[in-house]
Amino acid sequence: MNISNLLGALAGVAALLAYAAYLRQALRGESTPNPASWGIWFLAGIINAFTYFSVVKGNIWQSLFVIAVTVSVGVVLCYALLKGRFSKITGVEKIIFALALCVGLFWQLTTNDRIANLLLQGIYMISYIPTLVALINARARERPTSWLIAMCSYTLATAAVASNFSGDWIAFISPVVNGLVGNGLVLTVIMGKKQNWFST
Numbered sequence: 001m002n003i004s005n006l007l008g009a010l011a012g013v014a015a016l017l018a019y020a021a022y023l024r025q026a027l028r029g030e031s032t033p034n035p036a037s038w039g040i041w042f043l044a045g046i047i048n049a050f051t052y053f054s055v056v057k058g059n060i061w062q063s064l065f066v067i068a069v070t071v072s073v074g075v076v077l078c079y080a081l082l083k084g085r086f087s088k089i090t091g092v093e094k095i096i097f098a099l100a101l102c103v104g105l106f107w108q109l110t111t112n113d114r115i116a117n118l119l120l121q122g123i124y125m126i127s128y129i130p131t132l133v134a135l136i137n138a139r140a141r142e143r144p145t146s147w148l149i150a151m152c153s154y155t156l157a158t159a160a161v162a163s164n165f166s167g168d169w170i171a172f173i174s175p176v177v178n179g180l181v182g183n184g185l186v187l188t189v190i191m192g193k194k195q196n197w198f199s200t
Helices: 003-027 035-055 060-083 091-110 113-136 144-163 170-194
Strands: none
Touching: 003 060, 003 144, 035 060, 035 091, 035 113, 035 170, 060 144, 060 170, 091 113, 113 170, 144 170
């Protein structure tokens, strides 16, 4: 197993650990899943798994983190739906979910994996907004542990692509935008809440 494959495998394992930690936090009432964010992450994750696999030219090792994330998000989503442990959904969040559906429709109609994958990353970024707003407004709460482990997973995934770079920069977009930027923003808000950055 070369270094890229090893890093990809480690990224997948770290992703599973991150979502296991999140589920534990949700079970303890320490995290409040946002329905729009998690619903979008699951829907987008399914599309992302297929399109990213194509972007990395069928490299299953580099795709492991995307697969692990999608399966894990599905588990958390099912738990939250069954237990009713969601924060309240707003009209803006419904619009964001509709946009994710539009990207899925585009992908099905055009079968253009590259463009669909790029569009998805924009949806991913938008999908963090409901979680960030709910945290800032104290409508939800989160602990940093799972988000920090997720950032480690996406760092490993980015390193896996870099160590076996095929010349296609699109392969970096998913782990960097969704993983490092999205999770990094949530972590920043969590830490900011602890430091009272958002108090009026």
